[in-house]
Amino acid sequence: MNFVDLHVHSNASDGTLSPSEVVSLAVEKKLTAIALTDHDTIDGIKEAQEATFGLPLKIIPGIELSCVYLEEEIHILGLYVDSSDPCFSSEIKELKKLRDKRNVEIIRRFNEADISISLEEVMAGNPDTVITRAHFARVLFEKGYVKSMDQAFKKYLNYGGPYCPRKEKITPEHAMKILTDNNAFPVLAHPFQYHLGDKKTDELVCSLKALGLLGLEVYHSSNNQYESSKLRKLARKYGLFPTGGSDFHGSNKPDIELGTGRGGLRISSLLLDDIKKFRQQTTP
Incomplete structure (x- = not known):
């Protein structure tokens, strides 16, 4: 099979x-x-x-x-x-804009709380990637703010929490x-x-x-x-x-x-x- x-x-x-x-x-x-x-x-x-x-x-x-x-x-x-569908491509571009807008806000909230995270760190050398919560979890883990990515999700990246506003x-x-x-x-x-x-x-x-x-x-x-x-x-x-x-x-x-x-x-x-x-x- x-x-x-x-x-x-x-x-x-x-x-x-x-x-x-x-x-x-x-x-x-x-x-x-x-x-x-x-x-x-x-x-x-x-x-x-x-x-x-x-x-x-x-x-x-x-x-x-x-x-x-x-x-x-x-x-x-x-x-x-x-x-190849241009209407589909246009819709996907709009969804990426919504993600980008939220990502900027997440970074602002972290930095305001003295948790140092930059967009460059989140992108990790791939500027074309669609950034998700996992990208932030990785940076939080790598910089020692949490002991695991799972802890990053639970402590900082719960939807609607103080550091992770929901997308539009x-x-x-x-x-x-x-x-x-x-x-x-x-x-x-x-x-x-x-x-x-x-x-x-x-x-x-x-x-x-x-x-x-x-x-x-x-x-x-x-x-x-x-x-x-x-x-x-x-x-x-x-x-x-x-x-x-x-x-x-x-x-x-x-x-x-x-x-x-x-x-x-x-x-x-x-x-x-x-x-x-x-x-x-x-x-x-």
């Missing part, structure tokens, strides 16, 4: 490996396809696709969009995004429109990470389905078998394709391996085959 990973990050956002290094690792892991789904950016896709030349690996161009539902940040994956709100309706207008394949990422409870999770999936949601990330590094079983049932209830991915970030999440998560994750390529068949039948 062949295996895939449909939720992967590179240093185009908050991963630590370059897109080409992710490709090399995926080949080493004997995966047949990966979806590069960096946060609010598609900048790593071209490099990843070029790196697969002559290799037995397919790159699915993807993205992970952040939006707010019931005051909770949720993430929607877009698989098979069309990076992007609604699920807006995020879904960005993806559906692009003819991408929208998937709700790691539903149980939002801690909404079963009823509100069901309501979220129902509302997104009405907006064009096509997939549910049933298999994820944060799920146990019981949770994945519940999500399989939820996917069947709403006629959604089950997907899965490790949410690999390199050393920013050192306990999560590409393709296998925390050790027990394996995503059959048959799930991807079903999605491809659906797209062949429905995509103009």
Whole structure:
């Protein structure tokens, strides 16, 4: 059986490996396809696709969009995004502007509290990266303000806390429109990470389905078998394709391996085959 990973990050956002290094690792892991789904950016896709030349690996161009539902940040994956779409590119540029605006404010708040952090330190020599909280956590850890990146998130980088204002709100309706207008394949990422409870999770999936949601990330590094079983049932209830991915970030999440998560994750390529068949039948 062949295996895939449909939720992967590179240093185009908050991963630590370059897109080409992710490709090399995926080949080493004997995966047949990966979806590069960096946060609010598609900048790593071209490099990843070029790196697969002559290799037995397919790159699915993807993205992970952040939006707010019931005051909770949720993430929607877009698989098979069309990076040549000018309207899509324009929307993504606007999302990056919102992130940039918040990042400047985070740095101001840290410096005001005598926690010395600069934009150059956060970018770490990659000015094109989409900066996320993980970038700040790394700097806080490297400069000795915290003992671990996990502590940085809990002490300084909780959403809405004194050092980490929320981005200007992007609604699920807006995020879904960005993806559906692009003819991408929208998937709700790691539903149980939002801690909404079963009823509100069901309501979220129902509302997104009405907006064009096509997939549910049933298999994820944060799920146990019981949770994945519940999500399989939820996917069947709403006629959604089950997907899965490790949410690999390199050393920013050192306990999560590409393709296998925390050790027990394996995503059959048959799930991807079903999605491809659906797209062949429905995509103009």
